[in-house]
Amino acid sequence: MRVVEKRQLLSAEEIGRTLQRMAHEIVEKTGGAKDLAFIGVRRRGVPISERLAKLIHASAHIEVPVGILDITLYRDDLSTVGPQPVVQSTEIDFPVDGRDLVVVDDVLYTGRTVRAAMNGLFDLGRPRRIILSVLIDRGHRELPVEAAFVGRNIQTSDTEIIEVRLKEIDGEERVMLVDRVE
Secondary structure (H helix, E strand, O other), X not given: OEEEEEEEEEOHHHHHHHHHHHHHHHHXXXXXXXXEEEEEEOOOHHHHHHHHHHHHHHHHOOOOOEEEEOOHHXXXXXXXXXXXXXXXXXXOOOOOOOOXXXXXXXXXXXXXXXXXXXXHHHHHOOOOEEEEEEEEEOOOOOOOOOOOEEEEEOOOOOOEEEEEEOHHXXXXXXXXXXXXXX
């Protein structure tokens, strides 16, 4: 299988503006972001959560801690990932008990990643509330999962894929719509 780029959905500047809006919305809807922490889902949820924390600090002067969650072992499709899935570290150096956690990821699709993230978080403690924030919501849910904070809603077909490319991981900054070609 190969993928063919169809079109760019967001430029670097549009990603920046979208994250700025999301940061303001998070502060507003969480009552000032007190007792709030971000949990970036490893890979692209991590730089997005770090950027949101910096934007909140710059505008509201609130320090929001950021943790990193690796969901590899919590996936329900682990056997299809490969014979030796690479497990990376979870780095959450603050207590999750009684705290409002914002799970941050790049794309919300079936909801299975979010389910895995919640399973991982409950192994660490009992948060007061778990809120979901995603850069892109593309629909096609298989589980009853909804993001409270969404950068963009983009409807896709089953063969289309949304690729979020971030400078921290990919060396470039844009969101692309691509199509799977057999």
